[in-house]
Amino acid sequence: MALIDYILSRRSIRKYEKKVNQPLKIPDKWKVVALLTLGYPAEQPKQRKKKAIEKMFSQNTY
Template structure:
């Protein structure tokens, strides 16, 4: 698939098969995150790869994230609180991971529905970091159709608003 095909056909995947994602694929996904742009190349990020079934189960507890337990792995993206752009930088890196996974047949879903305090405690994340988002990954067990998206005409403005 070309990069454009990947971007144009990606859907959030919340149901996963039990097939293991090879380590080589996981490494390439992490590398895609590592190579993402960041303001001043500061790379103000840490990524926790959760593969442990018990920790995944704990992270799953709560609304809008029950599928974490079925993911092959879930990545917790953390940004340095002291860095002005870390939220944006972590988001870019996570989306690089999403697209690189998608290109290799691995589906994913962003997760913003989490209690930061709980996640930090569970994973031992230090105080100087904030949890930006979680993204679950795994081979798709569903094939959702494309979601409705706003028309370009309603969101794009040329030269002036």
């Protein structure tokens, strides 16, 4: 999971819609509803504290 967090990041589609549509020649009548962005972050992300597994999952209880 740490590798995935390091390599992948989320981005809002609306912010990049024009930048994506123009080079790909996507007509204005079409809307891009999802993008998968892959790449390395520009800066090293901060290490997040790991939660104890007991705090994330439960068994036979709410």
